[in-house]
Amino acid sequence: MKAEYINPFVGAAVNVFQMMLGVTPQRGQLSARKGIFTSQQCNIVLGVTGQLEGQIIIGMSVFTADKIASKMLGTTIRTFDELAASAIAELGNMISGAALTELASKGINCNLSPPSLIRGTNVRISTLEIPTLVVPLQTELGDVEINVGLMERAK
Amino acid sequence: MAKRIMITDDALFMRVTLKNILTQHGYEVVAEASNGREAVELYEQHKPDLVFMDITMPEMDGLQALKEIRARDPNAKVVMCTAMGQKQMVVEAIQAGAKDFIVKPFQPERIIEAVQKVA
Incomplete structure (x- = not known):
């Protein structure tokens, strides 16, 4: 997978975090995922179709998810x-x-x-034949992982 | 009279956020739809002054709902409000009769500006 495909996701994440949450994430080191990996505790999964196909998985701890949701909702969430x-x-x-x-x-x-x-804890995710790149982001609300697994559609 | 507004978004969070912004500014939210099909039905029932319409939704997407609503009521005022800001999508929405196109995330003022301009 080309690194140029993940950069727009990292850039967008930084912008959205600044605008929605008022925090500026620090970008960590880009790395490649193996075919099967153990996910974070809370994962947002989005499918992509079109000229590129695959999925985006944004992972974080439940603690971080609670903090982010609280900030978005303007109130401390209890459940x-x-x-x-x-x-x-x-x-x-x-x-x-x-x-x-x-x-x-x-x-x-x-x-x-x-x-x-x-x-959930210890969730194993397999993206099958789609190679996945990951960029960790460090924020005041906790760490967030941006996993991008996209392939060019066969012509 | 307060403008009567309908919100269409599959995300509960977005419906709550939009409703808070609108009601804080004195507008009345008369209906909330969570997909395009519901939006078409609720539009018929409530005939709101303005509709906020997400695009990526299950069952029927916002572009299709926009077209169906405008086919039944050519005066319908629909503002798209979506995370997808591709030029092609903006053009398709405007050609189908959308009055404005707001890309998420947005500032609350952007929502109020759209209501004042369109409704």
């Missing part, structure tokens, strides 16, 4: 309810939407599926 889940999912939607907008401006047109949220 991670439907509204909190929706806030976290929407964060992923905004990041991925902005990234796909950026890719479209470079002539790469893709569409996004509605987000889903997966929570």
